[in-house]
Amino acid sequence: MRQFVIIGHDAPTTPDFSLDDLAGAAGRLDVLCRCVSAAVFLSHDIREDVRVHLVLGDEYTVTVDSETVRRLNPDERSTAALIRTALEEREEAIGHIPVETSPGISLTRRGFEGTLEDVATAGTVVQLHADGDPAVDATPPTGPVFVLSDHRDFTDEEQDLLDDAADQRLSLGPQPLHANHAITVAHNFLDTDGYRSDE
Amino acid sequence: MRQFVIIGHDAPTTPDFSLDDLAGAAGRLDVLCRCVSAAVFLSHDIREDVRVHLVLGDEYTVTVDSETVRRLNPDERSTAALIRTALEEREEAIGHIPVETSPGISLTRRGFEGTLEDVATAGTVVQLHADGDPAVDATPPTGPVFVLSDHRDFTDEEQDLLDDAADQRLSLGPQPLHANHAITVAHNFLDTDGYRSDE
Numbered sequence: 001m002r003q004f005v006i007i008g009h010d011a012p013t014t015p016d017f018s019l020d021d022l023a024g025a026a027g028r029l030d031v032l033c034r035c036v037s038a039a040v041f042l043s044h045d046i047r048e049d050v051r052v053h054l055v056l057g058d059e060y061t062v063t064v065d066s067e068t069v070r071r072l073n074p075d076e077r078s079t080a081a082l083i084r085t086a087l088e089e090r091e092e093a094i095g096h097i098p099v100e101t102s103p104g105i106s107l108t109r110r111g112f113e114g115t116l117e118d119v120a121t122a123g124t125v126v127q128l129h130a131d132g133d134p135a136v137d138a139t140p141p142t143g144p145v146f147v148l149s150d151h152r153d154f155t156d157e158e159q160d161l162l163d164d165a166a167d168q169r170l171s172l173g174p175q176p177l178h179a180n181h182a183i184t185v186a187h188n189f190l191d192t193d194g195y196r197s198d199e
Numbered sequence: 200m201r202q203f204v205i206i207g208h209d210a211p212t213t214p215d216f217s218l219d220d221l222a223g224a225a226g227r228l229d230v231l232c233r234c235v236s237a238a239v240f241l242s243h244d245i246r247e248d249v250r251v252h253l254v255l256g257d258e259y260t261v262t263v264d265s266e267t268v269r270r271l272n273p274d275e276r277s278t279a280a281l282i283r284t285a286l287e288e289r290e291e292a293i294g295h296i297p298v299e300t301s302p303g304i305s306l307t308r309r310g311f312e313g314t315l316e317d318v319a320t321a322g323t324v325v326q327l328h329a330d331g332d333p334a335v336d337a338t339p340p341t342g343p344v345f346v347l348s349d350h351r352d353f354t355d356e357e358q359d360l361l362d363d364a365a366d367q368r369l370s371l372g373p374q375p376l377h378a379n380h381a382i383t384v385a386h387n388f389l390d391t392d393g394y395r396s397d398e
Contacts, residue, residue: 019219020276022274023274030273031273037233038380041377042376043375045375073222074222074230074233075222075229076274076275077221077222077275077276134391134394134395136394172387173391173394175241175390176242176244177241178236178240178273181386184380184383185384187380188384188387191374192335192371195372195373
């Protein structure tokens with residue numbers, strides 16, 4: 001399984017936001033929507049065995065499971081609508097027990113630390129870092145978990161948690177990328193392992 | 200310079216569309232907006248020397264120049280608003296002379312063939328194809344021009360034009376990607392040329 005955790009620092013924690021202003025009043029929810037799309041979609045297909053976890057304001061986590069998700073489309077607005085639906089059921093999310101809010105999408109009442117602890121037990125946590133080993137040279141890990149931040153940098157506390165949890169440190173290239181673009185490149189890094197010409 | 204041409208088969212050719220339904224009534228303009236974002240943005244920065252050409256319904260081409268563009272944001276809605284503004288000035292676009300409709304964004308009255316002819320003279324046209332040489336093994340071309348299609352396949356006529364114009368055929372990996380994801384991977388292919396560990 002490939003997993004992606006994206007921290008939405010300014011993301012909404014209630015459903016009281018407009019789909020017309022995702023990049024503004026909805027706290028850059030557009031970034032998180034593009035991350036879901038990058039994590040889950042192939043051309044005319046959905047990837048197998050991917051989970052993407054959106055940490056909303058360090059209070060809730062919305063998880064999309066590519067194996068079971070339905071009604072998901074690649075555009076920002078419709079993805080944001082599914083996240084809003086998830087937040088409408090936030091009263092049902094008690095402790096760490098996930099509530100399925102639409103097929104393949106679930107909500108948990110936990111922030112970054114709880115989400116990271118959970119995914120770290122099941123996979124290899126990869127820290128993307130300018131000083132990491134170039135991915136072009138690296139051997140893809142088994143059960144990779146990529147941890148990313150939205151338009152803001154990780155806070156010191158988040159950085160410490162990630163430093164502690166990280167099993168591997170990789171650099172995807174010399175250019176700093178948006179989180180959704182990093183997800184696309186990370187997938188390609190994993191996809192092209194062993195993908196060489198026959199010569 | 201890196202250039203990207205994306206054909207929007209169902210894209211609007213008039214500004215009479217709603218920003219609330221980009222993935223529906225606006226003919227999958229959401230795809231083209233994500234392509235612009237993938238082509239132009241770095242994290243907290245804009246790439247140097249990139250041009251992205253959106254072919255709208257084989258009638259108009261909107262070109263975004265990363266060197267001069269202003270007021271562009273990564274979200275779909277605000278990008279679509281700039282495309283709509285460009286189409287509002289479509290009466291001014293006569294022949295192949297571009298009209299600058301906002302800083303760094305111009306509109307030309309020409310379809311795929313005219314746009315392809317123009318970019319082909321200045322660069323190396325790269326055809327992305329499942330049977331192409333794996334990009335992981337390839338040497339990046341000088342002045343690459345990547346030609347992509349939106350959610351639809353190329354038509355036979357477009358495919359013939361591209362076959363004729365293509366200087367190189369590359370495969371970005373074993374998985375079929377959305378156009379915007381392919382742009383991100385193509386950039387990374389170019390970015391990481393020579394990017395290896397010191398060992």
